[in-house]
Amino acid sequence: MTELHFVDPTFVNFRDHPFPDGSGHGYRWVDVKTFRFPRDSQDAALLAAVVAHEQFRDDYAGGGVDPGGTRHGPYWLRTASSDDYRPVTCTEAAQVLRQWADQHGSLPRSLENALEASLFTAVNSASRLYRLRDLGSTAFHDWGGVHIDFHEFVAIDDHRQILTLLVAADD
Numbered sequence: 001m002t003e004l005h006f007v008d009p010t011f012v013n014f015r016d017h018p019f020p021d022g023s024g025h026g027y028r029w030v031d032v033k034t035f036r037f038p039r040d041s042q043d044a045a046l047l048a049a050v051v052a053h054e055q056f057r058d059d060y061a062g063g064g065v066d067p068g069g070t071r072h073g074p075y076w077l078r079t080a081s082s083d084d085y086r087p088v089t090c091t092e093a094a095q096v097l098r099q100w101a102d103q104h105g106s107l108p109r110s111l112e113n114a115l116e117a118s119l120f121t122a123v124n125s126a127s128r129l130y131r132l133r134d135l136g137s138t139a140f141h142d143w144g145g146v147h148i149d150f151h152e153f154v155a156i157d158d159h160r161q162i163l164t165l166l167v168a169a170d171d
Helices: 041-051 092-102 109-125
Strands: 005-015 029-034 086-089 128-132 152-155 162-170
Touching: 005 109, 029 109, 041 128, 041 152, 041 162, 092 109, 092 128, 092 152, 092 162, 109 152, 109 162
Parallel strands: none
Antiparallel strands: 005 029, 029 162, 086 128, 128 152, 152 162
């Protein structure tokens, strides 16, 4: 099995960037997890490795990574597999993420900069991108409906040998 080496996380919380109207645009955030992978790794093996990695065991609702956990985002861990990722273009991924980020209006410059440095840099530098398909409400764990929006992408950058797990969500 292909081994991923976790490098670091980046968390961008919309509430940390003041909005002119004081709203903060709800409880939205971006979680970016970066991994190194061996040269010449195949995409199927990389996707399987990220799903098997302990960093994937994150409910993205404040609980953080639970190495023995049974949840991934809104879903039971057992319902998510590497086969649930679909290839997308950089343009498609950027469009989904931009529409999600801008859905309530323009963002403060500091938040734009933070999203560009973490989320959009990973998308734009990717050799290939995959999006986790909507697994449906039957895959929700016991409180899985807490996320209003949940967007997940895997960006594979062959040049830098970096895989980035990108989650943009709100609750």
